[in-house]
Amino acid sequence: FDKRRFLFSFNLHFKKAIQSFKSIMNWGKVCGFVIFLEIAVLLALIIVFISTPSPESHSSESESEVDVLKVELPSPYGFLKGKLKYTKGTNKRSKKMYRVFRNIPYALPITKENRFGQSKAFPDDHPPLGTKEVPYDASKTGPLCPQGEINPDNINEIMGKNNIELIKYIMGLFTSRTNRQIRIDEHEILALVSKLFNLDHLHLENMTLSETTRAWLDVDFGMSEDCLHLTISTPVKPPPKESKGYPVMFFIHGGGFSSGTHLHNEADRLGDAADVIVVAINYRVGILGFLCLDSDESAGNQGMLDILLALEWVQKYIEYFGGDKERVTIFGESAGSATIGHLLLSPSTRERNLFKYGIGQSGSAISPWAFDKEPRRSGYEFAERLGCKTSNGNEDDDSIVKCLRKFESWELATEFSLLTSDRRKRMDLGFGGTSPCAQTKGKKVFYGPKDDPLEILHKGEYNTKIPILFGNNLYEGIYAYNLVYNTFLKPNNLTNKKPESKNYLKYDFLDDIHRAVNFKEGYSLEDIIIRDYFGEDTDMSNLKATTPGLIDYIGMHLLKASTYYMMSKHVDNNGEAFWYSFEHPSNKSMCHLLAMLSEAPDVGKYGACHADELMYMFDYEIPLVLCDIQEFINNAVDYISCCDFNFDCIIKELQKNHSECLYGYLTEEEQMVADTITKAWTNFAIHGNPNGPGIPSLPPWSREKQLYLVIDAENKIESDYTKKFITSDRNPASEKRSHSQH
Numbered sequence: 001f002d003k004r005r006f007l008f009s010f011n012l013h014f015k016k017a018i019q020s021f022k023s024i025m026n027w028g029k030v031c032g033f034v035i036f037l038e039i040a041v042l043l044a045l046i047i048v049f050i051s052t053p054s055p056e057s058h059s060s061e062s063e064s065e066v067d068v069l070k071v072e073l074p075s076p077y078g079f080l081k082g083k084l085k086y087t088k089g090t091n092k093r094s095k096k097m098y099r100v101f102r103n104i105p106y107a108l109p110i111t112k113e114n115r116f117g118q119s120k121a122f123p124d125d126h127p128p129l130g131t132k133e134v135p136y137d138a139s140k141t142g143p144l145c146p147q148g149e150i151n152p153d154n155i156n157e158i159m160g161k162n163n164i165e166l167i168k169y170i171m172g173l174f175t176s177r178t179n180r181q182i183r184i185d186e187h188e189i190l191a192l193v194s195k196l197f198n199l200d201h202l203h204l205e206n207m208t209l210s211e212t213t214r215a216w217l218d219v220d221f222g223m224s225e226d227c228l229h230l231t232i233s234t235p236v237k238p239p240p241k242e243s244k245g246y247p248v249m250f251f252i253h254g255g256g257f258s259s260g261t262h263l264h265n266e267a268d269r270l271g272d273a274a275d276v277i278v279v280a281i282n283y284r285v286g287i288l289g290f291l292c293l294d295s296d297e298s299a300g301n302q303g304m305l306d307i308l309l310a311l312e313w314v315q316k317y318i319e320y321f322g323g324d325k326e327r328v329t330i331f332g333e334s335a336g337s338a339t340i341g342h343l344l345l346s347p348s349t350r351e352r353n354l355f356k357y358g359i360g361q362s363g364s365a366i367s368p369w370a371f372d373k374e375p376r377r378s379g380y381e382f383a384e385r386l387g388c389k390t391s392n393g394n395e396d397d398d399s400i401v402k403c404l405r406k407f408e409s410w411e412l413a414t415e416f417s418l419l420t421s422d423r424r425k426r427m428d429l430g431f432g433g434t435s436p437c438a439q440t441k442g443k444k445v446f447y448g449p450k451d452d453p454l455e456i457l458h459k460g461e462y463n464t465k466i467p468i469l470f471g472n473n474l475y476e477g478i479y480a481y482n483l484v485y486n487t488f489l490k491p492n493n494l495t496n497k498k499p500e501s502k503n504y505l506k507y508d509f510l511d512d513i514h515r516a517v518n519f520k521e522g523y524s525l526e527d528i529i530i531r532d533y534f535g536e537d538t539d540m541s542n543l544k545a546t547t548p549g550l551i552d553y554i555g556m557h558l559l560k561a562s563t564y565y566m567m568s569k570h571v572d573n574n575g576e577a578f579w580y581s582f583e584h585p586s587n588k589s590m591c592h593l594l595a596m597l598s599e600a601p602d603v604g605k606y607g608a609c610h611a612d613e614l615m616y617m618f619d620y621e622i623p624l625v626l627c628d629i630q631e632f633i634n635n636a637v638d639y640i641s642c643c644d645f646n647f648d649c650i651i652k653e654l655q656k657n658h659s660e661c662l663y664g665y666l667t668e669e670e671q672m673v674a675d676t677i678t679k680a681w682t683n684f685a686i687h688g689n690p691n692g693p694g695i696p697s698l699p700p701w702s703r704e705k706q707l708y709l710v711i712d713a714e715n716k717i718e719s720d721y722t723k724k725f726i727t728s729d730r731n732p733a734s735e736k737r738s739h740s741q742h
Contacts, residue, residue: 143227147223159208264618350463470564534546
């Protein structure tokens with residue numbers, strides 16, 4: 001066919017494919033990590049979300065390996081069988097073998113009948129999950145908790161498709177959305193994918209997508225209300241005899257309390273830095289995890305109480321995996337970081353010794369989105385959409401719960417996602433009904449009727465003796481700005497250059513931001529805010545001109561200021577705290593993913609986005625998805641031309657020049673960053689401070705010095721983190737902005 005015509009249209013096809021992909025994604029407006037997973041599945045065969053086979057894969061197991069993989073727990077668990085894996089290793093450290101036990105239920109199953117209720121542990125007289133002869137299979141990943149607009153039937157349909165059928169399916173979606181035919185045969189596409197990633201030995205044409213993701217990604221996709229499971233990664237060698245066991249690092253995923261999963265949060269990198277046990281959990285999210293009514297059937301904080309139950313499980317069983325229950329460090333990212341704050345402040349954890357240290361990554365219990373002060377209003381608004389609320393104002397909360405239990409879990413999750421979208425169109429943060437609350441009912445109480453996290457923090461009425469390590473990423477605001485742009489500005493047609501849009505941006509936008517984050521002083525400080533965050537000469541009616549300032553300002557309100565404030569108040573309460581700032585820019589970043597899914601200007605041009613640090617801590621080697629895909633495609637077009645359509649030549653050039661993005665692995669410099677963050681985190685879990693060889697010595701934060709650790713290719717100690725609320729020194733688009741601080 002006409003090569004010149006192909007080259008001319010290739011970029012056009014790609015852009016239309018991305019537009020089509022965005023449209024497809026709009027069918028499921030899912031926030032946080034679930035978007036990440038959906039992208040991974042849909043790009044798997046067309047834009048190539050692929051990972052090479054795990055080096056730890058074994059075709060058979062020796063008798064000694066079987067013994068190593070088994071662990072015996074008291075009733076009701078019995079025998080579990082995990083799998084062997086290897087850490088990633090670095091230039092300085094060899095790979096280490098570890099055991100992983102997945103999909104272990106820490107609570108009785110959640111069903112329609114007990115939906116919205118408080119999770120319960122297995123009774124001791126429950127039949128054992130596994131026996132010595134037939135152990136419980138803890139080698140496979142478990143299901144997601146219901147979230148977003150994901151229909152499990154659709155997942156099963158897609159995952160059950162043969163790869164050839166799936167390519168036809170995606171090609172059909174592409175054609176229907178773009179009115180363009182793809183001229184390449186589906187067998188050729190699959191052959192190209194296999195060759196590009198050296199996967200010919202897997203015979204992809206004979207595999208379903210489910211089999212493929214299991215072989216490539218070591219993941220089994222699924223969704224179920226029966227999702228309260230945890231994963232444990234532990235060294236193969238037993239702990240030293242003189243110790244009580246290995247330190248335990250208990251990870252809580254993010255996702256805005258409305259999405260997320262514990263998948264792949266294992267010891268792949270943390271295990272390189274030290275001999276620690278890593279525990280990661282699922283907990284109920286969204287309306288299913290946080291419906292807070294005046295009813296014992298749905299008293300609120302279900303997700304928080306799930307996490308508490310998992311911590312109690314660790315206290316009871318972690319010694320059988322070689323762990324020390326007296327050395328548990330809780331750590332989490334985003335909503336998981338806010339949860340670290342909630343666990344610290346909640347009266348339900350006082351004097352219980354469930355954890356010794358806490359690490360919070362980008363979020364706190366006092367962030368404006370992290371606590372619902374009007375939970376019943378949120379619950380009633382949701383129930384009304386499903387016909388479960390009376391119109392006379394005399395609400396019977398028990399009846400509402402009974403009505404909501406008639407629906408499928410995914411129907412509730414979908415409707416709540418749609419409600420969240422509608423709220424955000426009104427410049428509401430959209431976290432009502434999906435965050436912790438003050439309970440009025442419930443056998444277990446996480447926060448009581450009069451409890452408020454901010455007041456508890458101010459009064460110091462919590463265990464202030466727990467050391468904490470908190471921090472933020474430099475460009476947190478890119479995620480927050482994208483959220484505002486995609487869910488508020490764009491749907492309300494406020495991104496164009498019409499007079500009414502420009503007037504809104506100039507005169508009303510900041511006021512709406514202040515209302516959303518409950519910043520009552522914003523009106524009186526507007527001149528100072530514009531001067532410091534935008535620059536006095538900036539045209540506030542020009543969205544592109546204000547983008548750098550909006551990224552800083554929204555990020556400050558939603559993530560940076562509240563996290564920093566909680567850390568500093570902990571010190572005021574005579575607690576010990578350390579602060580870090582993650583600042584490493586990389587070719588792989590959530591910024592690129594956000595840019596692909598958004599039309600917001602300039603959002604892909606920065607670094608150290610929200611959640612970027614996770615790829616240095618866990619096995620998030622995700623091909624292409626975190627790279628600049630448009631740049632990759634542009635280069636691919638050049639290779640097609642230079643190689644005169646010789647696919648062996650094209651593949652060779654891609655592998656030679658883009659292997660980092662093709663396979664998702666860390667570069668040498670990124671490995672150095674991973675070395676820093678994993679050492680600092682494991683040092684903290686072992687000693688209660690992040691210091692150790694290769695890391696600048698960081699004293700505890702104090703009002704007098706306010707020192708913190710900058711994590712980058714070259715680590716350093718700096719002072720006064722409030723200067724990083726404004727990122728002008730690292731942002732070329734904002735060089736002219738003032739360095740004075742609000």
